Amino acid sequence: MADRLPPELWSYIFDLAADEDVIFYPGLPTSMAQSTWSRAIYDKWSVRTPQDTINIIQRRSYATKKAIIRTCKRWRQLGTEFLVRCLFFDDPTKLRDLRHILDRDTSLGWWVRRLHITHFLNGRGPTMDDFEEPLLAILAQTPNLEIFVVDWPMSTAFGAIADTLRTYCHSLRTAYWHVPSELISKVIWALESLPNLISVHLTFDAALKEPDTITLGSAESVKLTLPHLQQLFLKGFCQEFMEQAAGWTLPMLKSFSFDFGANTHDIPDVVGFLAQHGATLLFLDLNCIPALDIRTILDLCPILTTFCFNLDWKIPPASFTHSDANDPNANLEADLAPISLTNRPHEHIQHIGLHGCMYAFGVGYASAYITADPLRTLLVQRCNDINFRALSRASFPHLERVRILSPLLLQALNDANGPRAGECFQRWERWWDACESMHVRLEDCSAGLLGDLPQEPVYEPDGNDAEEEDEEEYYTDDEEARKSARVSNVGELRELLEECRRMWAQTDQQPPPFLLPA
Numbered sequence: 011m012a013d014r015l016p017p018e019l020w021s022y023i024f025d026l027a028a029d030e031d032v033i034f035y036p037g038l039p040t041s042m043a044q045s046t047w048s049r050a051i052y053d054k055w056s057v058r059t060p061q062d063t064i065n066i067i068q069r070r071s072y073a074t075k076k077a078i079i080r081t082c083k084r085w086r087q088l089g090t091e092f093l094v095r096c097l098f099f100d101d102p103t104k105l106r107d108l109r110h111i112l113d114r115d116t117s118l119g120w121w122v123r124r125l126h127i128t129h130f131l132n133g134r135g136p137t138m139d140d141f142e143e144p145l146l147a148i149l150a151q152t153p154n155l156e157i158f159v160v161d162w163p164m165s166t167a168f169g170a171i172a173d174t175l176r177t178y179c180h181s182l183r184t185a186y187w188h189v190p191s192e193l194i195s196k197v198i199w200a201l202e203s204l205p206n207l208i209s210v211h212l213t214f215d216a217a218l219k220e221p222d223t224i225t226l227g228s229a230e231s232v233k234l235t236l237p238h239l240q241q242l243f244l245k246g247f248c249q250e251f252m253e254q255a256a257g258w259t260l261p262m263l264k265s266f267s268f269d270f271g272a273n274t275h276d277i278p279d280v281v282g283f284l285a286q287h288g289a290t291l292l293f294l295d296l297n298c299i300p301a302l303d304i305r306t307i308l309d310l311c312p313i314l315t316t317f318c319f320n321l322d323w324k325i326p327p328a329s330f331t332h333s334d335a336n337d338p339n340a341n342l343e344a345d346l347a348p349i350s351l352t353n354r355p356h357e358h359i360q361h362i363g364l365h366g367c368m369y370a371f372g373v374g375y376a377s378a379y380i381t382a383d384p385l386r387t388l389l390v391q392r393c394n395d396i397n398f399r400a401l402s403r404a405s406f407p408h409l410e411r412v413r414i415l416s417p418l419l420l421q422a423l424n425d426a427n428g429p430r431a432g433e434c435f436q437r438w439e440r441w442w443d444a445c446e447s448m449h450v451r452l453e454d455c456s457a458g459l460l461g462d463l464p465q466e467p468v469y470e471p472d473g474n475d476a477e478e479e480d481e482e483e484y485y486t487d488d489e490e491a492r493k494s495a496r497v498s499n500v501g502e503l504r505e506l507l508e509e510c511r512r513m514w515a516q517t518d519q520q521p522p523p524f525l526l527p528a
Contacts, residue, residue, distance in 0.1 A: 020088045024078055028071050032064060033096050033124060036157065036183045036208045037241055039064065040267055041295050041318055042363050045417050045455045047464050055424055055464045057417045057456070065128060068098040091121040098126045102141045102162065109144040112151045119151030129162040129188075142167035149174045159186035163215060168193055172200035186211040190218050191247040195229035198254060202234055209241040214248045226250065234258040241265040244278075252278040256286050263287050267318075270298035277302075284310045292316065297365045301325055305353045314356070318363030318415065321370075321397050322390050325349050349396055352405040360410045362401060367414055370394045370437055372430030374422030380430075391437070398441055403448055412445060413453040420454045424463050 043060035058066075075093045079086040099105065105127075112119045125148070127138070138145070138160065149155070149171070158175065168189050175182060182204055189197060191214040201207065232254075240262050244252060246269070256279070266287065268280060277300050288294075288310035294317050296302060301323035308317070327349045369376045369390040379387045401412060414420070429435045438461060445452040452460045 017088055020085075021092075024075075024089050024092050027078065028075055028092050028095075029067070030071055030096060033068055033071065034157065037265075038184065038186060038209050038211050038243060040243075040265065040293065041297065041365070041415050042293075042316060042361065042413065044457045045420065047456060049464070055466075057421045057424070059417050065098070065100075068096060068126065071096065072098065090118070094118050094121050096124040096126070097122060098124075098128075100128050102127060102136065102138060102145075105141045105144040105148065109147045112148060116151060119148070120154060122152040122155055124157040124159075125149075125152065125155060126157070126159040127162050128159070138162045138164045139167040142170060146170055146174050150178050153178055154181050155179045156181050157184040158182060159184070159211075161186060161188055161213075163188050163190070165190055165193070165218070168200075169196050172196060172203070175200070176203035180206075183207060184209045188213040188215070190215045191250070192217045194251050194254075195226045197251065198226070198229040198232055198234070201236065202232060205236060206238055207236060208238050210239060211243040212245070212248065212251065214244075214246040214251065216247055226254070230254065236260055237262065239263055241267075243267040243269075245269040246271060247273070249276055249278040252280070252283050256283045260287055261290070263290055265293040266291055267293075267295040268297065269295075270300075272299065274299050281306055281310070289313075294318070295363065296320070304351055308352050308356055308359075309354075312356075313358050315358050316361040316363070317359050318365060320365040321394050322366035322368075323397065324393050325351070325397060325400075328353065349400050350405055351397070351400045355405060355407050357407065359406050360408050361413070362406070362409065362411070363413045363415045365415050366390075367394060367416060368419055368422075370434065371419070371423060372432075372434035373426040374418060376422075377426075377430065391433075395437065395440075398444070401444075401450075409448065409450050411451045411453060413455065413457070414460055415455050417455050420456065423454075423461075428461065428463065 039060040045060060046058045046063055047055050048058045049055045072093075075089060078089040079093060097108065099108075145167070149158075155175075158179070160171075164171065164187065168187070175185075183206065185204070185207055187197065187200075189212075194214070197212060201210070234255075236258065239260050242255075242260070242263060242265070244267070248268075252268075266284075268278070270277060277298060280296065280302055284291075284294075284307055288307070289312065291311045292313060292315050294307075294311055294314055296307070296319050298320065299322070301320075304319060304323070304325060305328065308314070311317075368374060369379065369387050372380055376387070401409065403409065423429065429438045442452055442461065454460045454462075
């Protein structure tokens, strides 16, 4: 059978079995991407973030492809290209092994389309700089690389990596880099040398030296033009970068995300950036603790369809001015006055995502503050209620969905079996009633209705427990993958055989004996 079907058909079948559509999508997950519920045997339900889901898909896809090439010599010959199309590492020490493999067979690097290095050691162990040499050798042999994700802090190695990408990886469309903020100038030069990028995610760590001593040098005068950039995600200490990007030409920018983490000082000039690039945006995500001028921002982004902000922000009413900030009476009136999130109705926003909200329902770590710091809790809850009431049809006439974005909050709600009794539960009821009256769907980060939590199934032991448990696992090293091949990959091969039977059923030929039903 392997010899009678054309190679193109086998490649199509292997492509279906590998299930790599999500992996090779050039866009990166945003905060509105759906989380999922997962549960292993005898364990509790847990919330799986979109990035965790993609990582698991990559592991399972790799296990499937290894099973394919181990089936027979013909499948190994045809399926090897699929094995290296997506390379995923949570241990950079394996980059040395990959380098030796590519050195032995230089044709394999031609098939690599995605290289993903993720970080699971929480600051312990080796750094990416320790593996600069093998990584550079790998990149030099992957001319068709489209997606390069390094969620592992880089420092001195970044300059050489950027030069290698510029020299050899002309097909690069997606870049995810994690660097200290003093390397902003090198990041700018790297982007200047990669004009075909579609999606860029940049995480800037705190500077290793005094911020006042950091200079951009000649990069400060660079006016970049990125004609194909559609998605930009900035995280961390990106003040200098955002100031420079405000003067660039980004005609196709549709999605902008900003995550300032727990930082509260020296917030970047988001309004200045959006004054230059907000007119084309369809998606805007602002996740920071200091409140931003939300009304001005929405005026600068007239065609937005999705907007995410922090519901914990203390947003002053439209009549409040800077001169009122030092007037106690004016501050009191501002606290009591209703607010509006827009200067005029925003006609295009259909989806709103809400960051924060950790204090709203009295669960998780915020539950400890109810007794330890009740004033802080009440102030944040008050801001939550005021801001949620401002999500009205008057401001957003075409609103369809409001989504609470925190996976931690959803996990805490599940662990506590719902909101805390009393005022927190009543808050959930008020928000639910407000959305229902507007015919707006109120969701959690899994896209389920807020308050609908997974139920514990009634467990009835049977003979398939071992198989089901194995299918829930995923693997990060070769030894465990070999153990799983006997169970979880059998299903993938059965699906391949069924696909072959269906194709033969559409012809007049008799299928080979080993494809006939038992």
